[in-house]
Amino acid sequence: MPKHVIKEGAARFIFIASAGISILAVALICVFLFANGVPALSQIGLPDFLFGMNWRPANDLYGIFPMIVGSIYVTAGAILVGVPVGLLTAIFLSRFASGRVARIINPGVQLLAGIPSVVYGFFGLVIIVPFIRSVAPGNGLSLLAASILLGIMILPTIITVAKNSLDAVPQKYYEGALALGADHERATFRVLVPAALSGIMAGVVLGVGRAIGETMAVVMIAGNQPVIPESLFNGVRTMTANIVLEMGYAADLHRGALIATGVVLFVFILLITLLFNAIKKRSEVR
């Protein structure tokens, strides 16, 4: 065989192998998470684990229902805070801002996306938590603090995705609306936003994924009591926080239960990814 044929073949093989790495990585992650989490799950019992109200490792009680609810609450709060502001900012950047203003704000949004979550968490700890402590009952480490901070953290995701999908709406839609007598605002909100809706939804879903998976910032400001919060000012523990808080010293069944918490979180994330792909596909078909 000539030398260059061997070389081409080898190169092709190397490229295929490196493309296979991501498949291998996902397979390994699944195998190791499930292999270490499922035995604990079966020992505790799936219903007791998922719907148990008590998390007391000392008494061998491993119910993560409060954490599942906590994750959902915190994510919902983040969406309530982040989506309106993010969407309006995206509309501003896409259709209202002059070139110069957009050139200033866009890098700002990028910076907001780049700030590490531990810096956000610390900011929440020194600004948001004391503020809530001063105006509301409790010590400030609360569902509200986590929601506000996560809302800030998902802003750049929502802004970027929503802005891209608004920019992708054909200009003729806007012109058509103007020709029918709509003014700029009405054309934007009644024509452009509905046309970009599936892209915007994809951004929101991506934000949900970020919020539910966020760990360090939440641990620092959410209070972390493993009970379902009764008000906005009560502490809350998310699934991610549960893992980080106790993994350092857990052993045996306790450790297994924490990994199983990771498995539940992983399943949540997989569902969100599926939803995201479905929405994205729908928007591409259009």
Added chain:
Amino acid sequence: MRFGNLPAPETGGSFAKGQSPASGTSGAFGAAGATGVAAAAAAAGASSEGMMHFDRWDALFEQVREKNTKHRRLVSRLLRLAVYLGAVVTVAVLAFVVGYILAKGIPALRPELFAWEYTSVNVSLVPALINTVLMAALALLLAVPFGVGSAIYLVEYAKRGSRFVQLVRVTTETLQGIPSIIYGLFGMLFFVTALHWNLSLMAGACTLAIMILPVVMRTSEEALLAVPDAYREGGFGLGAGRLRTVFRCVLPSALPGILGGVILGLGRVVGEVAALIFTAGSIAQVPSFATEGFWALFDSARTLAVHMYALASEGLHINETYATAVVLLVLVALLNLGASKAARTMSKGNNDD
């Protein structure tokens, strides 16, 4: 489209605006577009009662139209206000977060913080900074070849839409969505426990490499796709094989885009905590490569972000925490600058073609 939802008076109203003063009949027709029922009544009134009632009808329509216009203007103004308010909130949040950290942190940047050794009295950030550089270099060394190689395969070699390609895409998207704590758990179970690497620089770097793989891969893929096909045809036309074409003709002009992806990955490495505390641990010393050589890679090492988390949760060194946050912010800002510069070079290079 949702034109059907536009309130009818709006279009009809503005139509009538231009016409109604000209003549009574056309005024009535113009308004017919506005409100169906009333217009029918107007037409009926016009045919049975004659011209004298037109004035009254016109006045009525004028009134309704004016009200609608006012209402519409108000809504538009409120919408515009909301949009501006949203942008202002975003900018204010950004300015507040960055400004507050800088204002508190810059005065705390004392020279002692940059001492070579970390002690419990002087929580120097230099060891953590060096560890961050080491960690980032290792993670990139592992992730970039695979990421770029897999992008080359997807763009230059693979048949579009084959099973394998689809599987690669699905898994990459999955990897991109996985939160860092799951990567941390996996790294702990696989690298630390199963491979017996213990809490180490190497385990952390491998975990981070998997984490940034999809980022590097996606941006490289986009960069390669942006290279015009003429480059490839030129390479083949000159008799080069596929491999030589890829490396000599395609990769050089895709380089800025790939670099942009690498910088994005670096940004994630610099700020990562959750994936590292259970894989790389939190020993605040640089592994001693001088004495241990290669095996120092298997020593625990805390990066700057982990260092900051440790300081913040201890709560004993608040000023130093602010200072560390400043250093992190500066790093991230520099990386952002680099990424946008790479992106600009990329788009400029392609505009020249």
